[in-house]
Amino acid sequence: MYNFVMKTLARFVQERREQVGLSVTGLAKRSNIAPEIIDEIESGKELFLPVTIRQNLAKGLKCLPEEIKKYEKDFSTDFVPLSVIDSLKELILNGAGGLKCPKCGADLITKVEKMYDLEDNLVFHPKAHCSKCVFQIH
DSSP, X not given: OOOOOOOOHHHHHHHHHHHTTOOHHHHHHXXXXXXXXXXXXXXXXXXXXXXXXHHHHHHHXXXXXXXXXXXXXXXXXXXXXXXXXXXXXXXXXXXXOXXXXXXXXOBEEEEEEEEEOTTOOEEEEEEEEXXXXXXXXX
């Protein structure tokens, strides 16, 4: 029997943070990333990181961005049609509730993130992740 546990992005970040002796708040400050984002990564809600977050996180964790990237979910193997994703994004932006995962049918956990573009305009960005499988909209 093999006693092999596949390391996830969440586990890697949490273990590495503890190795360098930082709290979530300490890592957030060192990485210039909101503590809420670190919490989402460590809780497994974020499976793929934008390049800037990965770079800042690597700086805070004293590792290379490539070390983080190897634990991220590869979404190229997920075959949910783009039209379905676009439809879900529109429903999330319009406040629809009770949405289901297009891969497994479980509940989708959704939110609308408020962000600012380069010209300081408020932009609403729909996000979702499945409560059971790895499906997410980021």
